[in-house]
Amino acid sequence: MFRNIKVFWKFALVAILILLVVLMTAGIALVNSNGLKYEYDNLYGFMLIPIMNLDEGNLARADLTDDLFRLTRPDLPADQFAALAAKAQEDDKAMAAMIERYETEWVTTTSPEFTATLVRLGKQDLQTRELELLKKFHSVYTSYAAKRDNLLSGKDTDYAAIQADMAQFHEIFHQLVDVNKQFADLSNQSAQAVINRMRFQIILVGIFACLLAIGFTYFISRDITIPLNRVVQMIMEMGKGHLGGRLQMDRKDEIGALASTMDTFAGDLQNNVIGGLRKIAYGNTELQIVAKDAEDEISPALLQTVESLRALNMATDFAASVARGDIPQPITETYLGNFETLKNNLNALSDWLRQMLNAISSSAADLSQSAAEILAATTQQASGASEQSASIAQTTTTVDEVKTIGEQAIIRAQEVVEASNLTVEISRNGRRALGETIASMATIKDRVEGIAQNILVLSEQTQQIGEIISTVSELAAQSNMLALNASVEAARAGEHGKGFAVVAAEVRSLAEQSRQATAQIKAIIEDIQKATNLTVMATEEGSKVVDQGVHLAAQTQAAIEQLSTVINESAQRATQV
Template sequence: MRWTVGTKIATGFGIALVIFTIVGTVSYRSTDRLVETSDARQETYEVLGEVENLFSLLKDVEIGSRSYGLIGEESYLEPYLAAIGKVEPGMKQVRKLTQDNPRHQQRLDALEPLVRTRIEFAREVVELRRAKGADAIPFIRTGKGRALMDEIRKHIDQIRQDEEDLLKLRAQAAQAEAENAKTVIVAGTLSALAIALLVGFLITRDIARPLQRLTAVAERITVGDLAVKLPDDGRSDEVGALARAFGQMTRSLQAMAAAAEQIASGDLRTSVTPQSAEDVLGNAFARMTEDLRAQIQELVDGAMVLGASASEIVASTSQLAASASQSAAAVSETTTTVEEVRQTAQVASEKAKLVSEAAQKAAQVSQGGRKSAEGVVAGMNRIRQQMDAIAATMVRLSEQSQAIGQIIATVEDLAVQSNLLAVNAAIEAAKAGDHGKGFGVVAQEVKSLAAQSRQATNQVRAILGDIQKATGAAVMATDEGGKVVEAGTRQSELAGASIQTLANNVHEAAQAATQIAVSSQQQLVGVDQVGGAMDSIRQASIQNVASAKQLEGAARNLNELGQRLKQMVVRYQV
């Protein structure tokens, strides 16, 4: 059998896999038995629970019936009534859970008659108590019910004891299964690890060391060291095949390196034979050798032609350099003349721009004068309106002054009447004697007030007279002011029209100056463009001169290169 690397690795991992499979199978079987044991223990717990529940129901039946029989209250029957219907289903559930245990079935066969008898006795107690009342107490105290419960308890205790013993046995079995499973898993895992380590060591020694040697050879080849030899250990697996392939590759590279050294020494007569049609590097090297041989031959022929052509180019470029120098001198003179014209046009453009700016400022000033004249006219109109309003107010004030005069006359008449009334009151008070003294004092006060009213009326009349005189004078002055304002308004309108005409003329002059400035600017731009073009031509002429000189130098260099190229290709043997 041929042991390849894949066979060795597969065998090692197969052994470890078999061991892990055995361990897994044993672990699965142990786990399955543990699950079965756990289910059995759970069943035992259910049996114990149902037995306890059954015994608890029987005790409720006993306590409820006995309490009711002794006391006679219906409330004591509640435990009895709640448990009496659950006893039979409880017995069936216990028999169902223990149907795989013959001993329990036998005990249940003995227990069922006792349970029925105890239930019947409880019913007799309840019915007798209901029928005879307290006379049923001697029947209850016979002890029959207690004896039945003791017998029932004995059977239930036997069932409970058997289940607890069975629970202990199952727990011990589960513990033993767990210990066995643990031992098998630990031992199997350690064995598998030991075998895996052993197989890994053998495989590493059999595969890694040869691969390390091949890696060292590959690293030497990577840095360009082809003076390597691979020992042939006679292996027939993949590592041996890889070593033989490395040896063949090394020999091919050594052959190509020898051919490259021969080509580097100038001998192009060598030839490279590819190892196969798929040998990309060999085929490329062979094509490179053939192509290089053909290119060198063409290069030799081209060098001959290049030498002759370079001599002719040197002569032509010398003439071109002389012509370019003459053209550059003429362009330089033309550029100087265009620059002078450009400066003259720039000065004219600046003057035109100043004139345009002055005209614009004059237009702005005339526009401001027009607006001021319009403002003066509007102000005079507002003054005239105010004067009209003042005149109207003065007229109303004169009318009100006359109304106040009428009121003053009325107040004066009232004062006279009050004085007469005071005199009459004083006369009547004197007639009344002592009884009219108070009335006389009032009459005296009224007389005093009448005198004060007359005096105040006289003062108001004097002030009103002054106001009427001042109002008349103000009315006359307002009338005269309105006439003057109207004349000023007409003069302002005439001045505004004149300023408007002046503003229109100045605006037309500003537009003309602006057009002149724009034309001058356009002329300056055109001259600048001509100057730029001439400057570009001058720069191009200078560059042409430099290019011609460079071309002359390049031609001379090309001539020298052709000569050196002839000397270089002579050493190749084609």
């Protein structure tokens, strides 16, 4: 199933996996940062602010203690007494307001989440102690309020009792601060637990991502490089003329399409082109050759070669007819180049033979007429022995001349037959040379089409992969920058930003891992480029085959020229006859 996925989508899948790992890590950091934020919000909102509020209340208590002590002085003027009484009332209200605000906003029983955390940690007794201290404050405050009112109204009051109440207030404030410090320690422990859990999860995800990236990268590289090596090996074997090998890859990606095309073309080359050339080599030129498309160059060239070889068959048939004593009819078909010249020479030769036979027939008719005249003269002139002897001598001379002409005609005909046979042999040599030329040109097509397709597909793939690598690198760089910004913000936050600094460091580590993964993918692309270089080397071997084809074509041209020379000599001899 995986082998049927396109190469582009395989590398896109690697990039998606890297992105998912980044998102997973960011999600883990986000979820844990929310928990960390909650713990630090508790630490600040439920512990630090209440502690500062309790400190302010305790300071108001101290001021109130001092005010009440000064009101007990017996020689205090009335106006100063009134001013101190007013100030004491303000300090008293400030102390009571701090406790009231604490009960309204910061008492831990108002937070179900924090209460659940205390129950989970077995520290719920701190809440009980907190409530008891608040209840004790109100109890002491009720007793203190009556004594305060008597003192402010100018009545005699036991200051020692008031001082004892103030000491209890001080102890209550001190113990409330201690309880909130313990709450803060618990929140800090919870925050540290969240940080440790987040660190463990990020490390676990990082290890899993590294193993997954290594395994997946190795699998993809093997899935691409092994079949490409097989393709290159097959191209090299075809360059040596070995056409029996087949890749037979059962996959539907670009490599499978390349392998299927190579197998199809090798089979077509072996069965159709090479098979057709073998038929031509055995003299069978009755081949049906159809061009595959408008840009097909090999099929038309092969068809032209077959048509040219049919001209050689025409010359062979012509010589065979002459050898049998039959004068062929003029050849009307049209041929190319020297084959058209050969046709014209053969037609001229047949015309000359036909004229020569007509002359021989005319001489035979003259001979027959002379014999008839001799017979008539012999009958009419039986008495003239001398005249008869002269006629017989003249007849003998005429017969000798006719015999000489016939012998010369036979000799010239034999020479024509020998020249024609030599023409047939040279034509066969030219046919074999053209067959070898066609084989070389077919090999050239195999190289050019297959290698061009390989280079085009691999070039597009590597370009698309390069775009994906650039995108992933940009994501890693942006993640690194975000982590750096988070580190700066954490440094600004001081002690409270240590947790965010840990998160930033882990995100930066993940960004570095993403950069390393992109470097591994880049190495894979370089392997593909090496395979492309091997393909280019195969094209250079194809160029050498082209040179061989040119050499064979030169041999073919020499054979045709020799054939033309023989035909010209035959024509000259025929002219002499």
